[in-house]
Amino acid sequence: MSSLRNGIFATLIAFAVTQAGAASGTSGRTADGKPDFGGVWLVEKPQKEVKTTAGKAPPLKPEAAALYSKRKQAVAAGEDADDPVGLCLPHGVPRLLSAPRPIHILQKPKQITVLYEANHQARMFYLDEPVPSGDNMPDPTFNGASVARWSGDALIVETVAMNDQTWLDDVGLPHSEALKVVERYQFDGADRLRVNITVTDPETFTAPWDMQVVYKKQPGLRFKEDPCSEKFWHPGKESGG
Amino acid sequence: MRRIEGSSLGVYRTPLGLGVLFLTLAGIASAQGAGTSQSAGQPATGQAAAAKAASGPPSAATSAAAAPASEAIPNPRDFDGVWWTPGYDRKYRTLDGQLPPFTERGRREWEAIVKADERGEPVADAPTGCLPHGIPRLLASPYPIQIITTPGQMTWVHEVNRNQRWIYMDEKHPPNLPKTYLGHSVAHWEGDTLVIDTVGLNDKTRIDEEGITHSDQLHVVERIRKIEGGKALENLITITDPVMFTQPWTTKRIYRARPEVRIMEYVCEENNRNAPENGVTKAK
Numbered sequence: 001m002s003s004l005r006n007g008i009f010a011t012l013i014a015f016a017v018t019q020a021g022a023a024s025g026t027s028g029r030t031a032d033g034k035p036d037f038g039g040v041w042l043v044e045k046p047q048k049e050v051k052t053t054a055g056k057a058p059p060l061k062p063e064a065a066a067l068y069s070k071r072k073q074a075v076a077a078g079e080d081a082d083d084p085v086g087l088c089l090p091h092g093v094p095r096l097l098s099a100p101r102p103i104h105i106l107q108k109p110k111q112i113t114v115l116y117e118a119n120h121q122a123r124m125f126y127l128d129e130p131v132p133s134g135d136n137m138p139d140p141t142f143n144g145a146s147v148a149r150w151s152g153d154a155l156i157v158e159t160v161a162m163n164d165q166t167w168l169d170d171v172g173l174p175h176s177e178a179l180k181v182v183e184r185y186q187f188d189g190a191d192r193l194r195v196n197i198t199v200t201d202p203e204t205f206t207a208p209w210d211m212q213v214v215y216k217k218q219p220g221l222r223f224k225e226d227p228c229s230e231k232f233w234h235p236g237k238e239s240g241g
Numbered sequence: 242m243r244r245i246e247g248s249s250l251g252v253y254r255t256p257l258g259l260g261v262l263f264l265t266l267a268g269i270a271s272a273q274g275a276g277t278s279q280s281a282g283q284p285a286t287g288q289a290a291a292a293k294a295a296s297g298p299p300s301a302a303t304s305a306a307a308a309p310a311s312e313a314i315p316n317p318r319d320f321d322g323v324w325w326t327p328g329y330d331r332k333y334r335t336l337d338g339q340l341p342p343f344t345e346r347g348r349r350e351w352e353a354i355v356k357a358d359e360r361g362e363p364v365a366d367a368p369t370g371c372l373p374h375g376i377p378r379l380l381a382s383p384y385p386i387q388i389i390t391t392p393g394q395m396t397w398v399h400e401v402n403r404n405q406r407w408i409y410m411d412e413k414h415p416p417n418l419p420k421t422y423l424g425h426s427v428a429h430w431e432g433d434t435l436v437i438d439t440v441g442l443n444d445k446t447r448i449d450e451e452g453i454t455h456s457d458q459l460h461v462v463e464r465i466r467k468i469e470g471g472k473a474l475e476n477l478i479t480i481t482d483p484v485m486f487t488q489p490w491t492t493k494r495i496y497r498a499r500p501e502v503r504i505m506e507y508v509c510e511e512n513n514r515n516a517p518e519n520g521v522t523k524a525k
Contacts, residue, residue, distance in 0.1 A: 038391060088371065088510045106389045106396060108321075113389055113398065120373075120403040124504065141506040165511075223407055225421040229371035229510060 028190065030107060035153045035187055038107040040222070041215035044192075046098040050169040052209045058199070059206040064174050071172025084166050088228035090121050090142035092166025093159050093181045094197045097213045102221055112148060112155070119228045131158045140177050142166055155185040168199070176203035191217040314471040317433035320388045320395070323504065324474055324496035329383035331450035333478075333492040341453060347485030354452030367446045371509035373404050373422035375446025376439050376461050377478050380494050387504050395428060395435075402509045414440055420457050422446055437463040448480065456484035473497045 030036045049072075052058060060068060074080060085091055091099055099118040106113040112125040125148035132138060137160065138145050144162035148155055159181045168175050179201040188194040193215040200208040335341060343351065357364050368374045374382060384401035397406035408426040418425050418441035425441040444457040460481040468475045474496045481489040 090506070090508060104396075106391050108389070113387075113396075115396065115398070115405060120405050122398050122403065122405065122504070126503075142508060143506060223405075225373065225423060227372050227422055233367075233370035233372060 028187065030109075032109050034107075034109075034150060035155075036107060037105045037112070037155065037185060037187075037193060040102050040104045040218045041193055042102050042218050042221070043098055043100060044214045044216050046100045047211075047213075048170040050094075050098075050173055050211055053196070053212045058168075058173065058209050058211075060174075061204060061206055064204045067174050068172055071167070071174070075171045083170075083172070084142075085119075085170075088119060088232070089165065090119065091116075092142050092162060092168070093123075093144055094183070094199065094211065094213070095166060095168055095170070096121060096123075096143065097183075097195060097197070098169070101226070102218060102223060103215065104223060115223070117223045117226055119226055125155075125157050132160055137161055140164075144179075144181070151184075153186060155183075157183040157185065159183070174204060175199075175201050178203045188214065193217070314433070314467045316471070317467050318430060318435070319390075320435065320465070320467075320474065321390050323385050323387045323499045323502045325385040325499045325502060326381065326383060326494055326496050330381065333377070333381065333449040333451075333453060333480075335490050336493060341448075341480070341490045342487045344483075344485055344487055347454065347482075350454040350485070351452050354447075354454070358452065364452075366450075367422065368402060368509075371402060372445070374399075374401065375422050376406075376424055376426075376442060377463075377480060377492075378447055378449055379404050379406075379423070380463070380476060380478060381449060384507070385499060385502050385504060386496065398504055400504045400507050403507055408437055414438070420444075424459075424461075431464075434464050434466040437465065439463075454485060455480075455482045458482055458484055468495075471498070 028036055030038070050058060071082070075083070080086060085095070090096070096116055096118070099116060101117040103117070104115040106115065110127050112127065114123045114125070116122070121143060123143055123146055125146045127148050127150075129147045130136075131147055132145050140161050140163040142163060142165065144159040146157050146159040148157045150156070160179075162175075162177065162179050162181075164175060164177050164179075166175070167173055179199070182198040182200075184196040184198075186194050186196075195213045195215070196210060197213065198208055198210045199205070333341070340351075341347070354364050368378070373379070379399060379401070382399060382401040382404075384399060386400070387398045389396045389398065393410050395408040395410065397404075397408065399405070404423065406423055406426060408428045410427070411429050412427045414425050414427055420441055420443035422443060422445065424439045426437050426439045428435055428437040430436070439461040440459075442455070442457060442459045442461070444455060444459075446455070447453060448455050462479045462481075464477040464479070465474055467473070476494045476496065477491055478493065479489050479491045480486065
């Protein structure tokens with residue numbers, strides 16, 4: 001009787017721990033068996049000037065290199081008025097991944113949504129859909145159109161249809177509308193999320209190149225409002241109208 | 242959910258018997274049903290309602306119209322999906338179509354804005370400056386909303402100007418909240434009605450686009466439930482602000498399910514044809 005009771009007890013406890021783990025995300029797996037990336041994360045080492053995973057400068061074509069150099073000098077001189085992020089425009093990808101503010105991953109089987117505290121951006125990754133191309137290519141936007149798929153325990157996100165108004169890093173790395181970004185999200189230990197990013201843009205770079213962003217889990221951290229455009233807003237002048 | 246995990250471990254450590262453990266497990270299952278609606282089964286309340294509808298009297302069973310709508314709604318607590326208000330009404334009025342019960346100041350401020358508008362000199366408000374719309378103004382916006390439920394939180398991703406609402410379930414507001422555009426929202430279920438309570442709002446937004454103003458003492462309670470067999474959400478919005486209104490008043494918005502719609506990128510800051518000049522909006 002005692003052993004039967006213990007057996008039932010052990011089973012129930014195992015169930016309870018599994019269920020509690022699934023609810024809190026600590027078990028690392030969602031109900032459908034995928035790695036559970038859900039929760040709030042913060043980038044560990046934001047790169048202002050992007051380097052490849054090997055620590056090198058991205059392989060720019062000469063014209064793009066000249067533009068990058070010009071922008072870098074302007075930023076260094078404090079003349080960064082053209083920085084789209086400074087104008088409260090969306091960061092674009094992959095710059096958004098390095099924004100030094102929390103992100104919140106909302107993971108569902110058919111859609112993974114990443115909320116970014118920075119300027120209230122959101123990216124929607126639609127699972128198991130074809131990468132838009134040809135007639136199905138949407139109009140370009142700042143953060144583009146993204147689809148995703150699981151490859152083992154890695155989430156592969158492909159993003160296209162990005163306009164050329166964004167910078168790829170904080171000091172002006174340029175790109176064209178031919179930009180394609182592939183992100184590979186994987187756990188690196190229990191509380192780190194590593195993203196390997198491959199950037200392809202044959203109009204800007206001589207070859208595809210890759211970079212890496214690592215996030216650390218932030219249990220209990222919550223978003224704060226980021227009303228970016230407040231710096232341009234002068235409500236005191238409302239009475240003029 | 243940390244709380245639930247803690248309670249289950251508490252039972253594990255304290256051999257109080259199977260009964261307590263069962264109760265805890267039921268609590269976890271129930272919390273999951275409400276919290277992760279896509280992956281978990283439908284909440285017990287939905288099953289109970291469905292069973293009740295199925296076992297109803299013959300007269301009700303033979304006529305779908307005879308069954309109260311609330312009994313026919315599957316997954317009444319599953320709000321996940323894209324919703325969109327039909328049409329656009331830029332004015333909030335009470336449920337019987339009247340102006341709200343203004344204080345003297347509330348009426349004076351509303352009249353000044355409406356008269357400026359009539360003169361062709363509209364006074365810009367926060368969304369014109371690409372700032373968050375504020376609550377309750379955001380709730381009338383004619384752009385789609387995606388609701389995403391995760392453990393302990395319901396997130397509303399509004400297309401309009403990338404407003405995001407983070408609604409924390411079964412919590413109290415913390416003290417000493419900073420005043421923000423969208424405030425601090427907590428929610429709980431009363432039956433199959435979600436009750437969202439929002440405070441901590443700054444006074445930089447308006448109640449509606451037409452020109453009803455509010456102070457930073459604004460308190461907004463939303464009572465949201467599925468209607469029309471689950472094809473729509475009804476939001477009864479009760480507004481309390483002793484500076485601008487003599488008593489609380491209630492208005493309403495409906496959001497229709499739009500599963501075919503996806504939230505698009507909205508960039509107010511880019512090429513806004515009506516961007517304010519010196520704080521004044523002129524239609525161009």
